[in-house]
Amino acid sequence: DTGVSQNPRHKITKRGQNVTFRCDPISEHNRLYWYRQTLGQGPEFLTYFQNEAQLEKSRLLSDRFSAERPKGSFSTLEIQRTEQGDSAMYLCASSLGGLLYGYTFGSGTRLTVV
């Protein structure tokens, strides 16, 4: 399978704990995006990498959210001190050279904060 892979698929955590999600993009894709989707809403853009450079992070929801893509391949999204309002689906997408070249989403990580 050469699609975008996200792990874990589901995560249940207690409020106040830190969580980290991983995204493995399609191997030749140099651009990687993170989105959050809450129930009944469309995905909401969070941040964007071109290779290892994070070119947009002003949309991250708070300073508790951070993302990395250290070698320009896989990426991680970390949420520190989770709150119940962080419960959502976190989606990753990748593309080669922007929207003209296959903007593909993964299946997401469903986070539940209890």
Add this chain to the structure above:
Amino acid sequence: GQQLNQSPQSMFIQEGEDVSMNCTSSSIFNTWLWYKQDPGEGPVLLIALYKAGELTSNGRLTAQFGITRKDSFLNISASIPSDVGIYFCAGQLRSGGGADGLTFGKGTHLIIQP
């Protein structure tokens, strides 16, 4: 933030009927995309539109990019049970330069009655 107004919110139709949904915005978009999302999965790209006035088909699906760059519609002809799901429009702002990610509508929930 920017908003896409997607309508209708939900549709209850019978198998074999045609479906039409649309998105409008007060902002100009460079690109319009239509996605379908099944429960627990990420969005899957159906049609991408890159030029104002463009009309594109993908099997039973047809979508158009409005002349004003502020709207788009998606038609599905002769609906079948596997068309059930949530359909999202998404666009990239004209001023985005790629780094803004996509702006999504709230989705149209398509339900097919037996």
